[in-house]
Amino acid sequence: MNPRAESLVSKERVVRQVNLRKEKAAVTLLSFAALITAAVLVFVFVYIMARGLAAIDLEFLLSSPVKMGREGGIFPAIVGTLVLTAVSILVAAPLGVGAAVFLTEYTREGWFSKVVRLGTESLAGIPSIIFGLFGFSFFVIYLGMGWSILAGALTLACMILPTIVRTSEEAIKSVPSIYREISLALGASRWQTVTGVVLPQAAPGIATGIVLAIGRSIGETAAVIFTAGSSLRVPHSLLDPVRTLPVHFYILAREGISSRNAYGTAAVLLVAVLLVDFVAHFVVGRLFRGRGGER
Amino acid sequence: MKRSQNERVAELTLSLVALGSLGILTLITVFIFKEGLPALKEIGLWEFIGGTRWVPSKKIFGIFPMLVGSFMVTGGALAIGIPLGLGCAVYLSEFSSPGVARLLKSMIELLAGIPSVVFGFIGLTVVVPFIRTYFGGPGFSVLASSIVLGLMILPTMVSVSYDALRAVPESYRDGMMAVGATRWQAVRMVILPSARSGILAAAILATGRAMGETMAVIMVAGNATAVPESLLDPVRTLTSNIALEMGYSAGIHRQALFATGIVLFFLVTVLNLIAHAAVRGGSGR
Numbered sequence: 093m094n095p096r097a098e099s100l101v102s103k104e105r106v107v108r109q110v111n112l113r114k115e116k117a118a119v120t121l122l123s124f125a126a127l128i129t130a131a132v133l134v135f136v137f138v139y140i141m142a143r144g145l146a147a148i149d150l151e152f153l154l155s156s157p158v159k160m161g162r163e164g165g166i167f168p169a170i171v172g173t174l175v176l177t178a179v180s181i182l183v184a185a186p187l188g189v190g191a192a193v194f195l196t197e198y199t200r201e202g203w204f205s206k207v208v209r210l211g212t213e214s215l216a217g218i219p220s221i222i223f224g225l226f227g228f229s230f231f232v233i234y235l236g237m238g239w240s241i242l243a244g245a246l247t248l249a250c251m252i253l254p255t256i257v258r259t260s261e262e263a264i265k266s267v268p269s270i271y272r273e274i275s276l277a278l279g280a281s282r283w284q285t286v287t288g289v290v291l292p293q294a295a296p297g298i299a300t301g302i303v304l305a306i307g308r309s310i311g312e313t314a315a316v317i318f319t320a321g322s323s324l325r326v327p328h329s330l331l332d333p334v335r336t337l338p339v340h341f342y343i344l345a346r347e348g349i350s351s352r353n354a355y356g357t358a359a360v361l362l363v364a365v366l367l368v369d370f371v372a373h374f375v376v377g378r379l380f381r382g383r384g385g386e387r
Numbered sequence: 388m389k390r391s392q393n394e395r396v397a398e399l400t401l402s403l404v405a406l407g408s409l410g411i412l413t414l415i416t417v418f419i420f421k422e423g424l425p426a427l428k429e430i431g432l433w434e435f436i437g438g439t440r441w442v443p444s445k446k447i448f449g450i451f452p453m454l455v456g457s458f459m460v461t462g463g464a465l466a467i468g469i470p471l472g473l474g475c476a477v478y479l480s481e482f483s484s485p486g487v488a489r490l491l492k493s494m495i496e497l498l499a500g501i502p503s504v505v506f507g508f509i510g511l512t513v514v515v516p517f518i519r520t521y522f523g524g525p526g527f528s529v530l531a532s533s534i535v536l537g538l539m540i541l542p543t544m545v546s547v548s549y550d551a552l553r554a555v556p557e558s559y560r561d562g563m564m565a566v567g568a569t570r571w572q573a574v575r576m577v578i579l580p581s582a583r584s585g586i587l588a589a590a591i592l593a594t595g596r597a598m599g600e601t602m603a604v605i606m607v608a609g610n611a612t613a614v615p616e617s618l619l620d621p622v623r624t625l626t627s628n629i630a631l632e633m634g635y636s637a638g639i640h641r642q643a644l645f646a647t648g649i650v651l652f653f654l655v656t657v658l659n660l661i662a663h664a665a666v667r668g669g670s671g672r
Contacts, residue, residue: 108567115571119482125474126483129545130491132538133498136509190404198398199405210663211409217592217659218415218652219599221626225648226415228633229422250411257408283397304500311502314601314626318633338504342602345508358505369500373493 137362144359147352153360157324161340162350166357168326172241172334173364175327176320177309179245180252185302187249188256189291192298195257196264197272197286216254220314223251227319239333244320251315252305259304263297264290296377303372311365313338337361416652423649426642435646441612443632448643450650452614456529456622457598457651459615460608463533464540464597469590471537472544479545480552481574492549499542507606510535515607524619527609532622535603540593547592551585552578584665591662595655601626625651 151165158164191208199205227247237243267290275285291298313336321333322343335343341361344354427435430448438449475495479488514534519526555578563573579586609621610631623631629644629651636644 111569111572115569118571118574119478122474122478122482125471126478126491128471129475129498129541130494132541133494133501136498136501136505139509139513140505187404187407190401191407194398194401194405198401208405208409211406211412213663214656214659215408215412217595217599217655217662218412219595219601219626219655221599221601221629222415222419222648222652222655225422225629225633225645226418229418229645230414234418250415253408253411281391281394283394307500311500311504313502313504314630317630338502338602341508342504342606345504345511346606354508358508361502362505365500365502366497369497373496 137366140355140358140362144355144357144362147356148359152353152356156326157340157353160349161324161344161353163353166337166340166353166360168324169335169337169340169357170360171326172320173310173336173338175241176245176248176316176334176336177306179241179330180248180309181302181306183246184249184253184256184305188253188301188305189260189298191253191257192260192264193286193291195261197282197290212254212257215250216258218251220251220312223247223315224318226250227315232319238331239319239321239323240331241320241327241334242330244316244334244336245330247315247319248309248312251312252308255305255308256301259301260294260298263294263301266297267293300372300376303368303376307365307368307372310336310368311338311361312336313342317342337364419645419648419652422642423645423647426639426646427649429639430643430646435643436650439614441628443636443640443643446639448639448646450625450628450647452612453623453625453628453647454650455614456608457624457626457654459529460532460536460604460622460624461594461597463529463618464536465590465594467533467537468540468544468593468597472541472589472593473548473586475541476545476549476552477574477579480549481570481578492546495542495545499546503539503600503603504606506535506539507603510603510607518619522619524617525609525621527607527621528619529608529615529622530618531607532604532624533618535607536597536600539600539603540596543596544589544593547589548582548586551582551589554585555581588662588665591658591665595658595662598624598658599626599651599655601630605630625654 153165153170154167155165156167191212195205195208224247227243227250231237231243231246232239271289271293272285275289276282280288316336317339320336320339322335322339323333324335325332327334337357338361341354341357344350344357426448435448435450436454437451438447439451440447440449441452475491479491483491510531514531515526517526518524518528518531522530559577559581560573563577568576604624605627608623608627610623610627611621612623615622625647628647632640633644
């Protein structure tokens with residue numbers, strides 16, 4: 093090799109080394125960003141649990157609050173959260189899955205599906221406080237439901253609808269079209285194909301979306317506080333007001349009523365939400381996969 | 388004959404159901420405007436948006452401080468959330484091992500589920516005292532709200548920009564490797580530019596989330612109705628203005644809160660439409 097070529101090669105090597113050093117610095121910074129993101133989750137969890145677990149026992153979970161929550165437990169808030177979430181899902185799930193079926197199985201991409209999709213996306217971006225305002229003026233006042241489980245649950249249903257539509261749509265789209273073709277070729281109607289073939293195949297994805305929506309309902313505050321009220325009593329009918337766990341926690345924390353009970357409530361809330369989300373992401377799919385064969 | 392009739396009933400029902408989201412959107416618009424417009428008429432749009440004083444007891448309703456507050460807090464949140472979130476997404480998509488990526492993605496999905504009141508509470512008990520001790524001021528501040536919101540928008544920022552980065556064809560990366568570039572050069576010169584519309588969409592969606600967040604901000608912002616002069620001053624946002632006073636308001640005061648809702652609704656809808664266009668522009672190329 094002549095000297096000129098040799099110097100070129102060594103120059104090349106120096107440039108390469110500088111670039112690799114730059115890369116190393118960049119990767120260090122990027123991994124730091126990733127580390128911070130992960131640390132936020134761990135910190136929130138450990139911080140709340142370390143202070144909240146001490147307040148939690150069977151009595152805390154099963155007794156009613158005394159003196160506005162200064163003493164006693166959170167039983168009515170647990171019942172309120174469960175009932176409110178259940179009713180909102182019962183309303184939103186059929187509507188959401190129905191809309192997704194229509195978008196994927198009954199219509200081609202055209203102006204109608206575009207309009208529906210834009211509507212769903214816009215709804216998904218609306219802040220929860222706006223849902224609260226709307227629920228208050230429409231369900232509570234205009235329809236005369238008052239502060240009640242019904243008004244709160246319907247408001248929540250409006251809010252979680254886009255989540256269910258979107259996840260169901262994705263799930264239905266991922267069912268191979270050969271399934272539909274075989275079903276139709278066998279003489280099944282479109283409706284029979286949807287209910288007998290497409291929906292069962294898409295069930296894991298749809299279930300994941302619904303469980304995620306449950307998680308969102310449980311943790312929501314702003315949309316619920318002006319529609320379901322903040323009563324501390326155990327509800328007896330759908331027209332009774334309730335206080336959910338996040339609302340109870342918010343009131344305890346903000347008004348400084350009892351930090352011990354606030355941490356306890358936060359711990360129950362956090363465990364409930366994380367557990368539901370964990371089930372949505374890592375359990376639901378696996379449960380169905382055992383049955384689905386090739387999928 | 389009966390079967391085709393059933394089919395038609397099913398199709399009609401489903402098409403009505405599909406219009407559900409649109410119907411709700413319409414109802415929301417109608418009812419927010421129905422309650423808020425009378426106040427806008429009585430106060431005057433410019434006095435309402437440009438007015439710097441908010442004194443419900445004297446029927447003075449100006450939301451300029453809250454408008455500024457919302458923008459400051461959102462800007463601060465983006466300054467924290469965008470670099471962190473994008474950095475995390477690039478790391479997951481381009482540099483980490485598949486195992487680490489899977490673990491981190493799971494953690495980010497769980498982070499997205501943490502209720503906003505819990506974030507607000509952590510802000511109240513950790514961030515606010517920290518700022519009070521080390522930076523001075525009351526602690527309840529623009530800075531505290533920005534930090535809490537910046538962390539809250541991380542999941543949106545990470546997952547949307549991660550998807551955008553993964554959508555860049557593998558051949559682009561192979562091509563850069565083949566001409567002797569390092570992975571970092573490939574990211575900087577090819578992958579980030581190719582994914583820019585998806586990253587832009589992520590940033591806009593995160594902006595919408597930050598601007599619309601209510602409960603977490605109320606707990607750390609201090610909620611004073613004056614235009615903040617520094618990052619350490621307390622601040623009130625549009626969302627907290629509504630949530631703080633809804634409980635006891637009546638008459639024109641309540642209408643003015645709905646009018647605040649109209650302004651917020653307008654801002655967020657514009658952002659959504661821009662994000663929608665950015666996503667579509669990206670997939671069209």
